[in-house]
Amino acid sequence: MSTGHDHGHGAAGFNAAFAIGIGLNMAFVVVEAFYGWRINSLALLADAGHNLSDVIGLVLAWGAALASRLRPNARHTYGWKRASILAAFINALLLLVAMGSLAWEAVHRLQSPEPIDGLTIMLVAGVGIVVNTITALLFMRGREGDLNIRGAFLHMAADALVSAGVVVAGSLTLWFGWTWLDPVASLVIAAVIVVGTASLFKQSLHLLFDGVPESVDLHEVQALLEALPGVARVHDLHVWAMGTSEIAMTAHLVMPEGHADDAFLQRATGQLHDRFGIEHVTLQVMRVPFTTPCARSDDNTRLSDPRSVPRTVP
Template sequence: MSAAHDHGHSHGHSHAPASFNRAFAIGIALNLAFVAIEAWYGWKVNSLALLADAGHNLSDVAGLVLAWGGALAGRLRPNARHTYGWQRASILAAFFNALLLLMAMGSLAWEAVGRLGTPEATEGWTIIAVAGVGIAVNTATALLFMRGRKGDLNVRGAFLHMAADALVSLGVVMGGALYLWQGWAWIDPVMSLAIAVVIVLGTWSLFRQSLHLLFDGVPERVDLAAVRALLMALPGVADVHDLHVWAMGTSDTALTAHLVLADPAADADALMHEAEHELHEHFEIRHVTLQLESPGFALQCRLRAGAGCS
């Protein structure tokens, strides 16, 4: 029986290039300043819609920080104590950010429902002016990431998030205009409820995905059945078992698998090269570890109960 071959390869992580450090810094600074302005005026004119949008824009800051942090964490080299580095910190941060934001929006929605029964007057022009600044800030931030949105998942997420938030600020402007036009005092809590719903819908996906990844779930962009089919289709591969795919962080995916060779004398290097290339091209999986086995060894591996082979 031929000996099993174990190959482990680590490649570059999918993170924002250094040229986007300035874009992240400017975007975070702009949005933090706007959050402070919007929260102050929301409190001053008693506008829940402005306060809701301030909460939304604070989540944008957190999202930008997470994206930037993920890019920087990908550059931290693994060591003897942390052999994968610190990439999982980005998943933890995303989870806790989503959890806190869901709680905040629940509290805001409760307050908004209470105000529907006793609507209070607000200042329409102030709401329009402040939310108008929000449109400008979110649009400007989105433009900072426009050129990199097709080549990097982190940058693309930042771009889409900021572009969507420009539309949310537009909704607040519309609410202020309706208040000035019709004098509907109830429009402010209604708009704040609508914004809270938008935030919860967006945040729920982040919460669900981050929780899934925390428990080593297969990333949503990876079809495990398709990965297995790809490995089975490699020349000289008779079977695949002990296949695992998980997220090392929010931007890097790892894979381990046992490949059973029909011919133990096959060219292992050529097979490894093709497997890594195909997994990278089709699934953006860069951290690949494959064990090549003879049919006899594979049979023993499968029968070894509790040994982690399946």
């Protein structure tokens, strides 16, 4: 048996980013909500609500990143790595619910538009562009390797674009007196955020149910294992995400004529890590399969292969 334990802790380097991002956005939420209430701007109030949900999301993401660093014990042998997946899912769910409420209110406001202060909207939203851009840049370098960090980056980058849209809406309202533009801008904000959040929601839900991460092609993993010298068949191949930045894999290698020494297992583990980013690899080697193979719905060849029928061990 070979088990690789080259665990990544990329999220650990973002403690300062989380602290700064939460502080900046919380301060901006207070400012934006105050001026939104003062001038009766639904666009500002909506964006303040969304930024508040982002603060909550950043807190969840930070807590999950810290939890994922807790050492495994006898009751949690993988530790708390999945907390980062759960945080990403809750973050996406909160955003979708918040945007649904925003769209509902915007539709009602669109039926009876109210006058607003376009200049104040432009100034406050301009501050939002700066705050959200700075926060997004804090998470930019970690967006490729961690779904949790990527969620934080995408939200902040999207917020910067949304704030820019609010500035445009405020300027048009100021120049042309289009009072209907405020609720319309709110609907556009909701649509943009829902589109950006849908992917995060889908991916986090997929990983919560032990789905194969998008970066891994299961058929290519099986082909790599079957191409190893001495391997006749591969049974019980499972790949799942332990967290938002760490992938695990288990498999049974049927090697009737061969012998898997340390060099063989080290080479196989290294290839899986280098090609697919799988960090936690467990391989069980057997000369004759003695367990019932797990049959996938997309693997008809294994079901029809008479050699796959397991032998009974007395």
